[in-house]
Every structure is written in C-alpha cells, then in structure tokens.
Amino acid sequence: MCLIIFAYDCHPRYKLVVAANRDEFYQRPTQPAAFWPEHEGLLAGRDLKAGGTWMGVTTRGRFATLTNYRDPASFNPSARSRGHLVYNYLAGNSEPLEYIESIISQADLFNGFNLLLGDQDSLYCYSNRDHLMRKVERGIHGLSNSLLDDPWPKVVKGKNTLARIMTNEEIDPESLFTMMADREQPTDEMLPQTGVSLEMERMLAPAFVLSPKYGTRTTTVLLVEHDGRVQFWERSFALEARGRFFCFQFI
Numbered sequence: 001m002c003l004i005i006f007a008y009d010c011h012p013r014y015k016l017v018v019a020a021n022r023d024e025f026y027q028r029p030t031q032p033a034a035f036w037p038e039h040e041g042l043l044a045g046r047d048l049k050a051g052g053t054w055m056g057v058t059t060r061g062r063f064a065t066l067t068n069y070r071d072p073a074s075f076n077p078s079a080r081s082r083g084h085l086v087y088n089y090l091a092g093n094s095e096p097l098e099y100i101e102s103i104i105s106q107a108d109l110f111n112g113f114n115l116l117l118g119d120q121d122s123l124y125c126y127s128n129r130d131h132l133m134r135k136v137e138r139g140i141h142g143l144s145n146s147l148l149d150d151p152w153p154k155v156v157k158g159k160n161t162l163a164r165i166m167t168n169e170e171i172d173p174e175s176l177f178t179m180m181a182d183r184e185q186p187t188d189e190m191l192p193q194t195g196v197s198l199e200m201e202r203m204l205a206p207a208f209v210l211s212p213k214y215g216t217r218t219t220t221v222l223l224v225e226h227d228g229r230v231q232f233w234e235r236s237f238a239l240e241a242r243g244r245f246f247c248f249q250f251i
Contacts, residue, residue, distance in 0.1 A: 001020045001021065001022050001023075001054050001055055001065050001066060001067050001143075001220075002021055002022065002023035002067055002068065002144060002145055002204075002209070002216075003020065003021045003023075003067070003142075003143075003144050003154055003155070003158065003180070003207055004018065004019075004020040004021075004065060004067060004116065004142070004143040004144075005018075005019050005020075005140075005141075005142050005155070005158035005159060005161075005162050005179065005180070006018040006019070006020075006116075006140070006141055006142075006143075006162075007139070007140045007141070007162055007166050008123050008136050008137075008138060008139065008141065009138040010138045010139050010140065010166065011166055011171075012169075012226075013169070013170070013171075013225055013226065014171060014223055014224065014225055014226070015120075015224050015225065015226045016063065016118075016123070016222065016223075016224040017162070017166070017171060017176075017222070017223055017224075018063075018065070018220070018221065018222040018223075019158075019162070019176040019177075019179060019180050019219070019220070019221050019222075020055055020065060020180070020219070020220045020221075020222075021180050021207060021208065021209070021216045021218070021219050022045075022054050022055070022216065022217050022218040022219075022220070023204075023209045023214065023215060023216050023217065024214070024217045025213060025214050026213060026214065026215065026217065027213070028047070028049055029047075029048035029049055030045060030046070030047060030048060030217065030218075030236075031045060031046035031048055032045055032218075032234060032236055032244055033045045033220070033232065033234040033244050033246070034046075034244075035246075039090075039091045040059075041058045041059035041060060042056060042058050042090050042091060043056055043057050043058065043059075043232060043246055043248075044056025044057070044086075044087070044090065045218065045234070047081070047083045050081035050083055050084070051081070051083070051084070051087070052081050052082070052083020052084040052085070052086060052087040053083050053086050053087050053090070054066065054083055054086060055086065055220055055222075056086060056087070056090045057090075057222060057224075057230060057232060058090055059248055059249075059250060060250065061119050061120035061228065061250040062089065062090055062117075062118075062119055063117065063118050063119070063123075063222070063224070064085075064086045064089045064090050064115070064116065064117035064118075065086060065116050065117075066082055066083075066085060066086055066113050066114060066115045066116065067113070067114045067143050067144060067145055068082065068111065068112060068113060068114075068145055069111075069112025069113055069114060069127060069128075069129050069145055069146065069147075070112070070145035070146070070194040070195070070196070070204075071111075071112045071129070071194065071195060072194070072195045072196055073195050074111070074112065075111055076111055079109060079110050079111045080106075080109050080110050081110075082110050082111065082113045085103065085110070085113065085115050086115070086117075089117050095119070096117050096118050096119055096122055096123075096124045097122075097124065097133070099117065100115070100117075100124060100126045100133050103115075103126075104126075104131070107126075107128035107131065108128060110128060112127075112128060112129050113127065113128055114126075114127045114129075114143055114147065114148065115127070116136075116143060116148075118136070120228065120250060122135065123135070123136040124136060125143070125148045127147055127148075129147065130147060134148060136148075140159050140162050140163050140166065141159070142154075142155035142156070142158050142159045143155070145194070145204075146192065146194075150192075152192055153186035153190045153191070153205060154182070154186075154205065154206060154207045157182065157184070157207070158179060158180075158182075158207060161179045161182075162176075162179065165179070171223055173221045173223070173231070173233050176221045177219055177221060177233075177235065179207070180207055180208060180216075180219045180221075181207070181208050181219070182206060182207040182208060183206045183207070183208050183210065184206060184207075185202065185205060185206060186205050186206075188202070191205055215237075216237060217236060217237060218234060218235065218236045218237070219234070219235045219237075220232070220233065220234050220235075221233040221234075227249075228249050228250035229247070229248075229249055229250075230246075230247065230248050230249070230250065231245070231246075231247050232245070232246040232247070233245050
C-alpha cells in the first residue's frame with residue numbers, strides 16, 4: 001500500500017475503518033483478494049511475483065498491511081520482499097507485539113517499510129526507518145510513504161475527509177472509495193522532498209496515482225464492527241478492472 005487512511009476505536013459502531021490504495025507497476029502480476037486455500041480464514045490479495053501480500057485480514061481477527069518508505073538513496077534491489085512481513089503475521093499465531101519483536105533483528109534486510117498490524121484488542125505500527133513500535137491510539141490516522149501521521153498533503157486531506165465521514169452513524173463504503181479516488185494535485189510548495197525528482201513527486205502526490213506505467217492498482221475498504229462483523233471491499237484498476245466483496249464474522 002502507498003496510502004492508508006484509517007480510524008481506530010473512535011466510532012460507536014466500528015472498531016476499525018480502513019481505506020487503502022496500493023500503488024504498483026501495472027505489469028506486476030497480482031491475484032485479487034480471496035481466501036487463500038492453503039491458509040484457512042486468511043483473506044488477502046496475492047503478489048504473484050514474490051508471493052506475499054500488501055493487506056489482509058483473517059477470520060480470527062488478525063489484520064495487517066504495510067506501506068513502503070520512500071528513500072531511493074538506500075534502496076536495495078536484492079532486499080527481501082516486504083509483502084512477506086504481512087503474510088507471515090496473518091498466517092501465524094504470534095501476538096502483535098511478539099511478532100514485531102521477532103522481526104526487529106531482520107528489519108534491515110528489507111527496504112524501508114511501515115508495518116501496521118493488530119488483532120481484536122490492539123493495533124501497532126512499526127517502521128524499520130526509526131525502529132519504533134507505536135501503539136496506535138484511538139482516533140484518525142494516515143500512513144503514506146513516510147512515518148505514521150507525517151503530514152503529507154494526501155495524508156492530511158484524507159484524515160480530514162475521514163473525520164467528516166466518521167460523524168455518520170453508518171459508514172457508506174462509497175464515501176471511502178470516493179476519498180481514495182481523489183486526484184487533486186498539491187502545489188509544489190506542499191510536496192515532500194524524498195529524494196526523487198520534482199516531476200516524480202508531483203506524479204506521486206495525489207491520493208490516486210496515475211501514470212503510463214505505474215499507479216493505483218487497487219483500493220481496499222475494510223469495516224470492522226465492535227461485535228466482530230467484517231466487511232471487505234476491493235476494487236482493482238488498470239489491467240484488472242473488477243470489484244470484490246466479502247462479509248464474515250470473527251471467530
């Protein structure tokens with residue numbers, strides 16, 4: 001994922017509200033969200049190149065997703081695939097903090113990442129750029145290709161939009177899809193400086209990224225109610241235009 005706007009434990013009906021965009025090269029082979037036959041109860045998309053995933057949830061109440069940390073100067077083309085960080089947590093049995101502690105010693109074997117994961121009781125964020133484990137507090141948060149809640153324009157705008165959506169008694173998933181489809185271009189003065197060209201910063205700045213070879217491939221919306229009812233929507237774009245919906249109850 002390259003943009004995750006989410007609300008945690010701050011609504012009378014919903015424990016977790018997530019809207020996320022996955023930006024990727026259009027040619028990278030991908031399988032859309034489905035329950036994985038080799039892991040009962042694991043719902044996620046699948047990266048067919050490296051075998052991991054970018055976001056998923058399980059029927060036992062586990063949730064994980066990640067974003068890449070944009071730092072081209074330190075990019076290692078031989079690094080391990082970050083999608084396995086999400087997959088290994090979802091397919092395992094470790095508690096969230098236990099899992100984070102287990103990967104700290106290997107974290108530098110991956111390119112920069114922000115890992116967001118939790119269960120029915122807690123939610124944590126860990127980045128291998130500042131090596132801090134953050135317990136996510138109640139409220140509205142945003143995560144792009146920098147650290148949690150860093151005020152990039154699309155993070156700030158997304159959080160403000162989600163705050164308005166969260167005033168409703170019932171969350172309309174269409175309002176979240178609309179939020180993530182925003183293509184407004186910030187001014188150059190508002191752009192972060194991450195080590196890529198100004199042209200690249202402009203291309204990557206909107207919530208929904210669009211270019212000839214790279215852009216927003218998938219938008220995912222996740223609603224988890226306090227009683228454990230889960231609704232999961234996925235809409236794919238570019239080479240695989242389709243939509244999927246799943247609804248289940250945590251065990």
